[in-house]
Amino acid sequence: MADKKSKILIVEDDLDVAEMLNAYLGVQGYQVLAANFGENGVRLCIEERPDLVILDIRLPDIDGYEVARRLRSDRRTKNIPIIFLTEKRDRADRLQGLELGADDYITKPFDIQELRLRVRNSLERLGQNFMINSVSGYPEGALVDERLEECLQKKDQALLLISLENLETFRERYGFVASDDVLRAVSLMIHTAIQEVGSAEGFLGHLSATDFIIVIPPDKITALAGRIANRLEESLGYFYPMRDREEAVNWPDRLAIKTAQIDPDAAVFQSLDELKKELLYLKK
Structure with a gap:
């Protein structure tokens, strides 16, 4: 009720x-x-x-x-x-x-x-004023905006965008429970990777429901981006049922990962919206 x-x-x-x-x-x-x-x-x-x-x-x-x-x-x-x-x-x-x-x-x-x-x-x-994602449990909305504003002002942190592509299509095929399981598992793998590169101060949140944003010291970003990309690319296929797993590899709308990186110290942004647009533009 x-x-x-x-x-x-x-x-x-x-x-x-x-x-x-x-x-x-x-x-x-x-x-x-x-x-x-x-x-x-x-x-x-x-x-x-x-x-x-x-x-x-x-x-x-x-x-x-x-x-x-x-x-x-x-x-x-x-x-x-x-x-x-x-x-x-x-x-x-x-x-x-x-x-x-x-x-x-x-x-x-x-x-x-x-x-x-x-x-x-x-x-x-x-x-919750859209501050916590109900599936992953990680911050979104105002909490993420506040952290990104700090990055614009201090310019001592790098930003890494991890975008989970085609989750909507996956949800249509297998249902919302399965798609939520994917989102939770992906967020956990990202969080674990942040810990493994030794960045206790790393911040993880949502730029959108399927776009994760990480704030991390610049000297950690290359290792973290590689670790996350490799781990997720190896794992995404296993979210499909056994009956579809082999065929799904060739689907154009299969689950996939895109990433983008920004070093605020090397870029000039006039506003938070400008920063967000650049991150979404750069993802590949």
Whole structure:
């Protein structure tokens, strides 16, 4: 059951799905609001300020992307978590939703228990002000920004980005439990590698759900980057079930690692956003 009376807005034009979600989440202890049209969903969100929006992409008037765009552009609703609910499975559709700031994405037909856990996780992250990743347990959001700001000012630490690619595709094939296991295992391997190179002061956090950022002394970064890349590249194949393991090696959307490095002392950045953009640009 929900620990508090969190308010959830469901924007869904399929009345059977909307009714089912309303009843199920109500039993879980949430206060549920519902809208069958995108325009009504935007209005309700502004008026009621829910803690979370479950948003279908296919709506009778404006689509879910436009609803998300309006919510993200309004200061009153821009920080409300959004879970996209849709029948679309195309990668471009997922990317469009994520680019608009969606916090999660689940396709129909969905497992109601999976949706419940996604709702719970989104609300937990909201309650923590997005400072701790609920899967890995490592910092994200404001805590990471503070540490990166220190790097910009002091310029005595190097930055290493470790990006876990194609986790969304893996999750669609094998489910959210398996994908969460991958994320937890990868974060543990990165943490272990930091300890092994003898950097007790090394900082590990999330730049995004699948982008890890490490702050470490410059003299440790080369050894750490090599150790992490080798270990993860050797291990990622084992996350696939035995039936797919041999074939997955040749899949273009298989799990993979990309990295990027920055020595703040050798680069000039005018802002934190500029630093983040450069890290994501450099990853290869």
